[in-house]
Structures are given as structure tokens and as C-alpha cells.
Amino acid sequence: MFLQTLVTGLGIGSIYALMAMGYCLVFSILNFSNFAHGAMIMIGAYVGYLFCSIIGIPFFLSIIITAVITGILSVINERLAYRSLRERNAPSLYLIITAMGISIMLENLVYSTIGSNFYAYPRVFSKNYLEIFSSTIGLIDIYSFFVSIICIILLHLFLNNSKIGMAIRAGVADPIATSLMGANFNVLIRNVFFLSGIFAGISGVFMGLRYMVYPQMGWITNKAYIAAVIGGLGSLPGAIIGGFILGIIETIVSVYISSVVRDVFSFSMLILILLLKPLGLFGIKYEEKM
Amino acid sequence: MLPLLELQQVEKTFGGICALSDISFTVNKNEIIGLIGPNGAGKTTIFNLVTGAYNISSGLILLNGKPINKKRPDQIVNLGVARTFQNIRLFKKLTVLNNVKASLYHKAKYNIFDALLKTGNYKKLEKDIDEEARILLKQMELDEYVEIQADNLAYGLQRKLEITRALGLSPELLLLDEPAAGMNPKEVINIIDLIKKVHSEYRLTIIIIEHHMKVITSLCSNVIVLNFGKKIAEGPAEEIHKNSKVIEAYLGNSTQKKKTEIAYANN
Amino acid sequence: MEYISTIFIVASINVVAVIGMTIFTGFTGLFSFGHAAFIAIGAYGAAILTYFYHFPFILALIFGSLLAGLISLLVGYPTIKGNLGSDYLAVALLGFGEAVRVILENLKITQGARGLPGIRICCTVPVVIIAIIISVLIARNLIYSKYGRRMVEVREDAVAAEMLGVPLFKTKYFSFFISAIFCGLSGGLFAHYYGFIQPAMFTLEQSTQILTSVVCGGIGSITGPIVATYIFVFIPEVFRFAKLWRLVFYGAALVLTMIFRPSGLMGYKEIGFHSLVAKIKRVE
Numbered sequence: 001m002f003l004q005t006l007v008t009g010l011g012i013g014s015i016y017a018l019m020a021m022g023y024c025l026v027f028s029i030l031n032f033s034n035f036a037h038g039a040m041i042m043i044g045a046y047v048g049y050l051f052c053s054i055i056g057i058p059f060f061l062s063i064i065i066t067a068v069i070t071g072i073l074s075v076i077n078e079r080l081a082y083r084s085l086r087e088r089n090a091p092s093l094y095l096i097i098t099a100m101g102i103s104i105m106l107e108n109l110v111y112s113t114i115g116s117n118f119y120a121y122p123r124v125f126s127k128n129y130l131e132i133f134s135s136t137i138g139l140i141d142i143y144s145f146f147v148s149i150i151c152i153i154l155l156h157l158f159l160n161n162s163k164i165g166m167a168i169r170a171g172v173a174d175p176i177a178t179s180l181m182g183a184n185f186n187v188l189i190r191n192v193f194f195l196s197g198i199f200a201g202i203s204g205v206f207m208g209l210r211y212m213v214y215p216q217m218g219w220i221t222n223k224a225y226i227a228a229v230i231g232g233l234g235s236l237p238g239a240i241i242g243g244f245i246l247g248i249i250e251t252i253v254s255v256y257i258s259s260v261v262r263d264v265f266s267f268s269m270l271i272l273i274l275l276l277k278p279l280g281l282f283g284i285k286y287e288e289k290m
Numbered sequence: 291m292l293p294l295l296e297l298q299q300v301e302k303t304f305g306g307i308c309a310l311s312d313i314s315f316t317v318n319k320n321e322i323i324g325l326i327g328p329n330g331a332g333k334t335t336i337f338n339l340v341t342g343a344y345n346i347s348s349g350l351i352l353l354n355g356k357p358i359n360k361k362r363p364d365q366i367v368n369l370g371v372a373r374t375f376q377n378i379r380l381f382k383k384l385t386v387l388n389n390v391k392a393s394l395y396h397k398a399k400y401n402i403f404d405a406l407l408k409t410g411n412y413k414k415l416e417k418d419i420d421e422e423a424r425i426l427l428k429q430m431e432l433d434e435y436v437e438i439q440a441d442n443l444a445y446g447l448q449r450k451l452e453i454t455r456a457l458g459l460s461p462e463l464l465l466l467d468e469p470a471a472g473m474n475p476k477e478v479i480n481i482i483d484l485i486k487k488v489h490s491e492y493r494l495t496i497i498i499i500e501h502h503m504k505v506i507t508s509l510c511s512n513v514i515v516l517n518f519g520k521k522i523a524e525g526p527a528e529e530i531h532k533n534s535k536v537i538e539a540y541l542g543n544s545t546q547k548k549k550t551e552i553a554y555a556n557n
Numbered sequence: 558m559e560y561i562s563t564i565f566i567v568a569s570i571n572v573v574a575v576i577g578m579t580i581f582t583g584f585t586g587l588f589s590f591g592h593a594a595f596i597a598i599g600a601y602g603a604a605i606l607t608y609f610y611h612f613p614f615i616l617a618l619i620f621g622s623l624l625a626g627l628i629s630l631l632v633g634y635p636t637i638k639g640n641l642g643s644d645y646l647a648v649a650l651l652g653f654g655e656a657v658r659v660i661l662e663n664l665k666i667t668q669g670a671r672g673l674p675g676i677r678i679c680c681t682v683p684v685v686i687i688a689i690i691i692s693v694l695i696a697r698n699l700i701y702s703k704y705g706r707r708m709v710e711v712r713e714d715a716v717a718a719e720m721l722g723v724p725l726f727k728t729k730y731f732s733f734f735i736s737a738i739f740c741g742l743s744g745g746l747f748a749h750y751y752g753f754i755q756p757a758m759f760t761l762e763q764s765t766q767i768l769t770s771v772v773c774g775g776i777g778s779i780t781g782p783i784v785a786t787y788i789f790v791f792i793p794e795v796f797r798f799a800k801l802w803r804l805v806f807y808g809a810a811l812v813l814t815m816i817f818r819p820s821g822l823m824g825y826k827e828i829g830f831h832s833l834v835a836k837i838k839r840v841e
Contacts, residue, residue, distance in 0.1 A: 105808025
């Protein structure tokens with residue numbers, strides 16, 4: 001029983017971690033909460049459903065196509081909505097409001113055009129469960145766990161070894177200096193949004209597979225933000241660990257206490273962590289240059 | 291006499307990088323102290339530590355003999371420290387008058403109920419503040435711009451307004467961060483006169499960060515020189531530019547200097 | 558006539574919450590997407606008193622507002638204390654909205670998801686007019702006092718404000734508290750107008766509507782958002798077909814305002830008697 005709960009928790013946590021990473025990438029470089037990320041995840045779930053179920057492309061190929069599409073959408077989002085604000089140095093409040101506006105618009109656009117129906121992904125795996133040590137373990141948990149781990153490793157390698165990745169890391173450390181060193185800041189931001197969109201797409205497909213697809217699934221994506229705050233805004237390892245912690249604790253609470261109080265519990269945990277560590281587990285205080 | 295401000299072995303690190311180390315100096319009442327050094331030497335960091343914007347990593351900062359390094363910026367302000375910023379930080383969307391009033395509100399001792407019910411006490415204190423702000427603006431010869439939005443002022447006037455706003459806090463210690471930056475020679479002379487006037491009229495103690503040596507030599511009794519986060523020299527303004535370490539900090543060491551001279555000669 | 562008064566009351570109930578949000582977002586420059594939760598708390602707080610304990614309406618309203626204010630203090634403390642950007646608070650409030658809904662659905666006294674039917678209906682046109690007048694007066698007196706001016710200074714430049722002796726935490730915390738009080742009052746009126754409340758009524762949609770009114774009405778203005786609220790309630794009533802697309806429109810309005818006219822309808826200005834007279838004279 002406990003092993004089963006733990007694996008489910010890791011499975012859900014890994015999706016949260018994926019979602020949180022995309023959100024955190026943008027936060028770490030632009031220092032604002034991109035609340036449109038949730039809508040991107042929702043779109044990812046729909047696009048994944050389109051390819052996987054209606055067109056009938058193999059599951060893992062659908063994930064890749066979806067990731068590219070949400071990546072491009074995320075770049076378009078930045079280009080149309082955020083760039084002009086960034087270029088005139090608008091306060092971050094304006095960016096947050098814009099992001100929330102995008103999120104509301106996209107969510108309700110889906111609602112008014114596609115409708116509020118729930119769509120379920122087709123059976124992707126030949127078996128749904130595995131029997132290990134007399135516990136039943138969901139295959140989807142194992143798959144999402146391993147896909148997340150692979151994504152995290154790939155991101156780590158990308159940020160540390162590729163030219164684009166190093167430019168992103170430099171941009172996070174000091175945006176002004178990086179642009180002075182010749183890195184084109186707009187290109188850098190575009191790459192960050194593309195990466196963030198890729199993560200939104202992948203996590204969206206897994207979300208859809210687990211919970212079905214519907215317009216208000218953006219609500220569940222709030223977990224991405226909560227996980228990132230628990231880990232400490234702006235810290236990638238924080239986002240990953242925050243995601244796993246949130247997933248595991250939520251699962252334990254719903255199995256051993258009640259699934260009803262799950263969201264209350266995760267909220268209380270958020271408040272508790274901020275009380276003890278105001279910056280989250282791994283947050284870094286940004287000291288403004290004067 | 292007790293010094294107004296005293297720094298004892300102050301150290302500041304940013305994530306392992308040492309921005310300031312072993313900084314000690316004292317500032318006596320009514321003095322004007324100059325803080326000079328190449329860019330990135332840690333001058334503004336000292337201001338940020340004294341005003342509480344950053345926390346010090348180790349050491350002690352005393353104001354009137356009492357430690358202030360554990361206090362919040364707004365508490366330190368109330369102990370009598372005011373500052374200006376290297377890149378002017380006025381409230382751009384507010385009028386000149388409201389910018390100055392912002393620094394006077396700490397004197398308004400009315401509570402929320404006075405404000406909501408507009409009691410006599412509230413009205414009197416608000417009126418006092420309005421008058422005081424206008425008087426201050428008049429003294430600083432800014433009274434013709436009272437209702438203008440701050441970001442519409444000319445650059446030089448913005449600097450002046452920022453100093454006026456700092457004076458509104460009735461500080462004992464005023465920290466000026468490059469008050470003459472970006473000014474032409476005539477404006478530099480004006481700002482020197484202004485600082486002199488402010489210094490004598492408000493009986494202030496002032497620390498100035500500045501690159502214009504003219505400002506430093508005509509105002510400061512004592513100069514502290516920083517380089518790479520360390521204090522390399524301290525002394526009267528007339529003597530400090532003869533100090534070999536200071537010359538080295540600004541111009542490179544003598545062998546380098548010779549090389550540049552040779553290079554010049556060859557050209 | 559009755560139709561118009563219905564729309565008027567619905568809009569006016571929103572206006573009370575919008576005044577609260579304009580203090581928080583418009584004047585202090587902080588962001589929240591969970592204020593519907595405070596409306597819910599105010600609604601339940603007030604309704605429970607009149608429904609189960611037969612309290613007078615006015616006392617119940619005050620209790621509901623204070624309850625919302627009290628809870629805002631509990632939620633605000635850990636998230637504002639860190640003195641960071643408003644992102645921590647914004648995210649915490651997203652979680653808070655959901656948590657409040659779940660709690661309301663599972664408490665005995667709120668009768669769970671079924672809600673409270675048959676609440677005494679006390680909220681009439683005169684009541685909302687009085688509520689709006691009081692709210693506007695409180696907001697105006699607050700904004701022109703040192704408390705309000707400090708909020709504006711924090712919005713304009715938090716670092717400079719702190720260096721002028723503005724206590725950042727207290728100012729933000731107080732602004733949050735006041736905004737929750739107004740939302741609580743709005744909730745109390747809401748419950749006693751519809752006569753029926755259930756947790757599902759207090760959703761993201763409500764938070765969206767309030768925020769859109771504040772932003773499109775104009776940051777740093779009280780009258781702008783009030784006008785915007787009436788417009789936003791009347792338009793979908795006139796164009797019925799627009800109902801389905803209403804939220805799409807709200808989202809787009811937020812984005813377009815920020816990009817093309819960030820000061821909104823009336824940014825940093827008020828519609829006052831004097832300015833109206835001046836405008837009319839200029840036209841003549």
C-alpha cells in the first residue's frame with residue numbers, strides 16, 4: 001500500500017515538477033509570474049489529444065509534436081503580448097496582469113469554441129497496472145516519472161553544454177551584462193519561452209492522460225505555481241523538488257486522510273513553508289542594484 | 291565627542307564574492323566626507339549598508355553610538371539618515387509637491403480613524419505638512435514647479451528635488467550618491483553651492499560619493515578612497531591625490547603608467 | 558424598471574469589491590487573483606448570522622467584512638512578510654481561493670455544496686447606494702491620507718519609498734486587509750440580494766471581473782474602475798449573445814489595456830465635479 005502511494009506520488013509529482021520548471025524558467029529570467037503557462041499546459045493537453053486520439057499518431061510521437069507546437073505558441077505569446085511591455089520597461093505588475101489576461105482569454109476561447117466536454121485519451125499502454133511486491137503500480141506513474149527525469153537531465157545538459165543554454169544561464173545571472181556581452185536579449189528570451197512551452201506541452205499531455213481534457217484544467221495547473229513557490233521562485237532545482245514534494249504529500253493526504261482536503265492541505269503547506277522560509281526552500285533573495 | 295557614524299570592520303559578500311572587506315571609518319558631526327574610488331569599488335554598497343537596504347555580512351555600524359545594522363531601512367530613516375540615489379529615484383508620476391510630502395509624512399502623528407473621519411487633528415497635521423513642503427520647496431527655489439509631475443522636470447532640477455525630498459526627513463546624516471553625475475561645469479558649480487548652503491542651513495553631516503574631483507575638493511574636509519572593496523587611503527582632500535596608492539588605483543601602477551607614457555611618446 | 562434596478566444592484570455589489578481591489582492593485586500595485594474567496598467569506602459570514610441566528614442585517618454585514626479582513630491578515634502575513642515582489646502573494650492567493658471553496662463545501666454550518674437557500678433578502682437599491690457612498694468616502698479619505706499616499710509610493714518605487722521611511726510590510730499588509738474588508742462587504746450584500754449562496758458561485762470568474770474593472774478603469778483611480786464596473790455589467794445584458802464570450806473579452810481587455818493604454822480609462826485621474834465642469838466649458 002505505501003509503495004503504491006509513493007509511486008503514485010512520484011508520478012504526479014513528476015508532472016508537477018515538469019509544469020513548475022517551465023514556469024520557473026521564465027520567472028528566473030524576467031522576474032515575473034507568467035500565469036499564461038497554465039493555459040499553455042491546457043492547450044498542450046488538447047493538442048496531444050488531437051494527435052493521439054483523433055489523428056491516431058503513436059503516443060510518444062504525439063508528445064514531441066505537441067511540445068513543438070506549444071513551444072511555438074509560447075514564443076508567439078511572448079512576441080505579441082510581453083515584448084512591447086518589456087521594451088518600455090513596464091512594471092512587473094503590468095506583465096503579470098497581461099499574463100493572467102492571456103490565460104483567461106485562452107481558457108475561455110477553448111470553452112466557447114470546443115465546449116466544456118471532457119475528453120479522455122485512448123488507451124495508450126497495453127496494460128494499466130503492474131504487479132510488484134504484491135502492490136499494483138500504475139504504468140502511467142512510471143512513464144511520467146521517467147519522462148520527467150529524462151527531461152530534467154536533458155535540460156540540465158542543454159543549459160550547461162550548449163551555447164544557447166549557457167547564454168540563458170548568463171541571462172539569469174545578469175540580464176544587462178549578458179546583453180552587453182553581445183547576446184541578443186530578445187533571442188535569448190525567445191529561446192527561454194520556447195523551452196518553457198516545450199515543458200508545458202509535455203506536462204499537458206501527461207495531465208490529459210491522467211485527468212482527461214477540459215477547459216478548466218488550467219485550475220490543476222495552479223499546482224505548478226504552488227510547487228515553484230514552495231521550492232523558491234527563480235530556482236530550477238527548487239521547482240523540481242517543490243513539484244515532487246507537492247505530488248507526494250498530496251497523494252499521501254488523499255490516500256490516508258481524504259481526497260477532499262487535499263487542496264486545503266497543499267495550501268496550508270505552502271503557507272507553513274513561507275512562514276518558516278519566506279523565500280521558499282531554495283529561493284534566492286534578489287537584491288536590487290541601486 | 292561621539293562620532294555621528296562609525297563603521298567597524300564592515301564586510302559584505304554577495305554569494306561568496308566579497309564586495310567590501312574590513313571597512314572602518316568614522317564621521318564626525320557637521321563634517322562633509324568624500325567617498326571616492328573607481329567604479330565598482332563598493333562606494334554605493336556602503337550607502338546601501340548604512341541605510342539598511344542590504345544586510346552586512348559582518349562588522350558593526352553605529353549611529354550616535356548605537357548599532358543600526360539590524361534595523362530596517364524605514365527605521366534607520368527615522369533615526370536621521372537620508373539618501374539620494376545614483377540614478378535618480380523620484381516618484382515619477384507624482385507631482386513635485388507630493389514627492390516632498392512623501393518625506394514629511396513620518397511626522398504626521400494621526401491614526402487611521404483620524405484619516406477616515408477627517409478629524410480636526412488630521413486636517414491640522416495635513417495642512418502643516420502641506421505648508422512645510424511648500425516652504426522647503428521655496429527655500430530650495432523649486433516653488434514654481436510645485437504642481438508639475440516629477441518626470442517632466444529638467445535633469446538638474448530632478449537632482450535638486452531628490453535632495454529636497456531627502457531634506458524633508460530632517461536628517462542628521464545625508465548621503466549623496468553622485469549628486470553631480472551627468473552635469474555640465476556650470477551645473478556642477480551650482481550643485482556645489484547648493485550642498486554648501488544645505489550643509490550650513492540644516493546643520494547636516496554629509497557623505498558624498500562623487501567622481502568630479504572639483505566637488506570633492508571644494509566641499510570635503512576628509513576623503514576616503516576605496517578600491518576593490520577595501521579602504522586604501524583616508525585624509526584631507528588636498529593631500530589625498532598625492533597618495534601613491536590612490537594614483538595607482540586610478541591610473542594603474544607606475545610600470546603600467548610608464549608603458550602608457552611610452553605609448554603616447556611613440557605616437 | 559425592475560429589470561434596470563436588478564442590473565443596477567448587481568453592478569453596485571461588484572463596485573464595492575472593485576473599490577477594495579483598486580486600493581490593492583490600483584494604488585498599491587499588488588496583484589491578486591483570489592479575492593473572490595474574500596467575497597465568499599463575507600457572504601457566508603454575514604448569511605450565517607442572519608440565517609441561523611437572526612442577527613440584524615447591518616450587524617451581519619459588518620461581521621462578514623471583519624471576518625474577511627481577519628482571514629486576510631492570516632493569509633497575508635507569511636506571504637507579504639518576505640518583502641518580495643507580489644508573486645508569492647499572487648500564487649498563495651490562487652491556492653487560497655481553491656482552499657476556501659473546498660472548506661466551504663465541507664463545513665457543516667455552510668451546508669456544504671448545497672449552500673444556504675432562503676437567506677433574508679435585505680439588499681435593495683437604497684442599501685447598495687448607501688454602501689457605495691460609504692465605500693467611496695472611506696476609500697477617498699484613505700487615499701488622500703498618509704496611508705494612501707504611502708501605498709502609491711510603494712507602487713511607484715518600493716525601494717525609494719522605504720528609504721523615505723515608508724514601512725513596506727505594514728503598508729502592503731494594511732492595503733491587503735482593507736481590500737479584503739471591502740470584498741467581504743460586497744459578499745454580504747451579494748448573499749442578501751440573491752437570497753441563496755453556494756460555494757460554486759465564488760469562482761475565478763468573479764475575481765476576473767473585478768480585476769478587469771480595476772485595470773480597464775484605470776490604475777490609481779477610484780472613479781474610473783467604478784464606471785468600468787457598470788459598463789462591464791451592462792454590456793453583456795444588452796448584447797445577450799455576448800454572454801458566452803464575455804470572459805474571452807475580459808481576458809483580451811486586460812491584455813490590450815496593458816499593451817496600448819496601461820493607465821486605463823482614467824489612470825491617475827478622477828472624474829470629479831470640477832473636472833466635469835471644466836470639460837464641459839472646454840467643449841463649449
